[in-house]
Amino acid sequence: MSLRLTRRSLLAGAGAAAAASPFSFSIARSQETPIKIGFPVPLSGPYSSEANDQVRCAQLAIDWFNEGASRKAELVVRDDKLNPGEAATRALELIESDKVDFLCGSLSASVQLSVNQVASKRGVIYNSISQSDTINEASDFTKYTFHEALNPHMTAGAVARYAFKNAKGKKVAYLIADYAYGTEMLRGFRNVAKETGMEEVAEVRHPLGTTDYSTFFPRIQSARPDVLVVVNFGRDQLNTLKQATDFGLKQQMQIVYPVILDTQRFAGGFAPFEDVIGGGNYYWTLEDEHESAKRFNDAYRKKYPDQGVPSAYGALGYAGVYGLLNGVKEAGGAKTDDVIAAMETMKYDAYKGAEYFRKCDHQAVQSVLILKAKAEDKMRDKWDIFEIVDTQPADEQFLRTCEELGHKA
Amino acid sequence: MTVDLFLLQLFTGLALGSIFVLVALGLSLIFGLLTIVNFAHGQFFMLGAYVGAFVLGMTGNFWLSLIAVPLAVGAVGMLCERFLVRPLYGRGIDYPLLLTYGLGLILLETVRILAGTQGIPFNTPPVLSGAADLGFFFFPKYRLFLIAITAIILVALWLFLERTSYGLIIRAGARDQEIVQVLGVDVGRVWLVVFGVGVAIAGLAGVLAAPIRGVFPEMGVPVLVEAFVVTVVGGMGSLLGAVVAGLAVGVTVSFTSFFYPEMATLSMFLLMALVLVFRPRGLFGRAGLLG
Missing domain, CATH: 3.40.50.2300 (Response regulator)
Known part of the structure; x- marks a missing residue:
């Protein structure tokens, strides 16, 4: 390729530079x-x-x-x-x-x-x-x-059906962030718990943005659940899992999240998330x-x-x-x-x-994915953090009906 | 509530309380001796966690990061004292308060720009991970380690202030600056050291808390609040007060978490309000610190 500059290539270059500059806005606008x-x-x-x-x-x-x-x-x-x-x-x-x-x-x-x-x-x-x-x-x-x-109904429903079916026993405990997201997810889990005969042994609501979860654990541990459903988001999720791992909760119960966050998994490393099950709208290996x-x-x-x-x-x-x-x-x-x-x-x-x-x-x-966080030795590379263990297909039967929502037919 | 459960809840609260003591110490020290409310306390805490994660990433050695962090963050603190805080001595308490508040914002944004907003992993060091058998229940080894190291820091601080000649000068300077100056002591250098030590302890607390709370730019925001509650309950500027108050706040949060979990965070503020009603200076506060 020749490096000789011509008037034409210079003009083209200037044009590209203009298109990338803030001035391009006014040019586009005029059209x-x-x-x-x-x-x-x-x-x-x-x-x-x-x-x-x-x-x-x-x-x-x-x-x-x-x-x-x-x-x-x-x-x-x-x-x-x-x-x-x-x-x-x-x-x-x-x-x-x-x-x-x-x-x-x-x-x-x-x-x-x-x-x-x-x-x-x-x-x-x-x-x-x-x-x-x-x-x-x-x-x-x-x-x-x-x-x-x-929506929480379809997400919690999908995760609950998978988690309760594969649970070692019938006892479930809930640790819920005390706001609308937590309450709506909890309702979704409870619906499925009732259908599948799960017994609720504890419900703990924690304030949003709690930094230390240790003081909520004794009550949960003493209730001896087989499944612990945790509903919180963002950094609350990471801190809960870090601390639950330290306190040995994972050896005693399966931890389940309605939505497990890849962003927090990347920010927190593999150890806190290992073996946790959760739902999601997307995971990048769907590209297969x-x-x-x-x-x-x-x-x-x-x-x-x-x-x-x-x-x-x-x-x-x-x-x-x-x-x-x-x-x-x-x-x-x-x-x-x-x-x-x-x-x-x-x-x-x-x-x-x-x-x-x-x-x-x-x-x-749309579909809902059920994901399980991988242990370090199962990861192929640093982006390989979850495994898709099940998929709830895109189907209206997993939504509340239009009548239930108050829409006239 | 069975006896076992009561003891576990109590112990969990005391362990949490020792973390509160740890995060409050730096703030309490600087306030007690310099009468400066260090609003950048939480950001120095955060800085400590980031420096610790960096050293850990470079060397793979957690213990090395425990040594490097107080030195590095303490040095940053001393620079801040020398060039930013020092010109404001003698101008009233609100000047350094506003300055450190702004400094905190700058530190926060700087870390966001340099290290990203997402946060970085910081796992419990392998030798301290897992739980120890305490007879009637299991408890995470790392939290037991935190209780021990908080005690060590407290003892070291107490020995430094009460048993060394430098500590004597610091205490004397805090009581009456002019007399100490007349006696030929360079008070500026004393303040430099005190500020540096306070900030170093804040940074150390940050790296120590990282395996429990994670490392991200906003991690210092709740810490300033927690440290403030502990300092106010204990009495502004009293180390003994900070210890008693930290443990009391931990136990209060713990039992509230059991009986009324939604109120867990709020309970520490209720405790603070109650203490202020009956003892406006806090449990062990000295008179006239703010006067």
Whole structure:
């Protein structure tokens, strides 16, 4: 290849430089305004590692859409600080001053309900990417509400059926973070416990963000459960497992999580997580089965070579934005009512196999993975942390019925 | 509640209390002797954990990190005292308070930028992992080790302050700075050492707590709160107070966790409120420290 500079190559280079600079925005604007997706997530605080990966993945969905599109899409990221009030303000700001076309994001049940309320009032489609049962219910649902994440009913149900079936005995204890996420998950586990004849021997609710769990253990240990269901998230999950491992709880009982976090597993090492069972929406080895997972992982590896593999919660950022933009593609434009109609009927395979939004509550019908954390000697490399031990298929029978949720037929 | 369970809950509370003592010591020392409320205490704690994880990663030796951390973090503390805190002596208690608060924010963001927001693994050293048989129950070896090392730090600190001539100068300086100065002692150097030792202990507590609490940028935030509660309950600036209060807070949290787990975190603040109602200076506080 010649290194000789020509006027033409210099101009092309300058053009590329301009496209990569902030000035490219005004150039693009002069042609056509981009489709804007507002993305409020808790960039600071205890769930920051999950939230930051959501931003990385959401950007990949934007890239996927923009390839060959005449009207480009753009992500507008805001920090909701894991606070419902802050999130409502940011959402309103995104709608009013940033003029976003859609909203996607949030990483807490209460935050998403507050964003959903703002979006619904303003007639903006919101695709939520964190777990909640309430958002499916008629009282909070509007036609603008979509829910790409799993919900506690389907997640806890899937994990409970697997864990209780494979339990050594019939006694179950619960250690639950004392907020909406914990309560909704607990309900899911209890439903299955009743069906499968499990006996509840202890329920302990711990404050959110506890740093030391040792003082909750004596009561749990003295109840001698066969299965300990722990429901907490983020760093609470890592600290609980670190300390439970030290206290020898794993020798006495199987620890089960509705959602086991790859991000915390990477942050905490293998020892605390070894042998723990939990649910998940995604794990990167799905790429062995699904073309879409492979495409998503490869895009991630290419754009973020230092980050390894996408996390499960990060992947929801991708799927959430993908769902909206797939709707735009199918509708042939970004007009709200057209996109709603398209999203209600489309089948899509964003990253884990086929999914669709159920008509009555706009819940994404999808598979739930049952994962088991690997011991160090079973890992092939440092990213090989979980084994998929079972999969609950994408099927409406695992959701609460539309009538149960209060939707009229 | 059986006797066995009661004893286990009590012992778990005392063990937790010794961690509270450990995390509060640095704050209490600096306040007691310099009357500076070190709001960067939690971030020095966090810095200790990160330096410890770094040394552990480089050398694979946990004990080496226990030596390196107080030296490194203490040195950072001394630099902060010399160039940031010293110009503020004699200007009222709120100046160093605001300064250390800002310093804490800077330390937090610096670590986020340099080491990432996700946190890094820090496992219990193999020789201390697993549980020991205490007769009527099993207890993690690492927590027993923490109780022992907290006791060692306390004894060493007490001997340093009460039995060495340097300790005598420090105590005298805390009582009456001017007289000590008139006697020809360089008080500035004394304050430098005290601040350095307090920060070094905060850093040491960070690396010691890392196997239990993990290592991540925000790990120091609850620590400042815990250390504050212990210091206020024990009486601002009293080492004995910090020990008694730390254990009392641990036991309070432990029994609340058993009977009313949702209130576990809140219980330490209730204890603090109660103590303040009946003993506004805390259990062992001296008069006039803030005056």
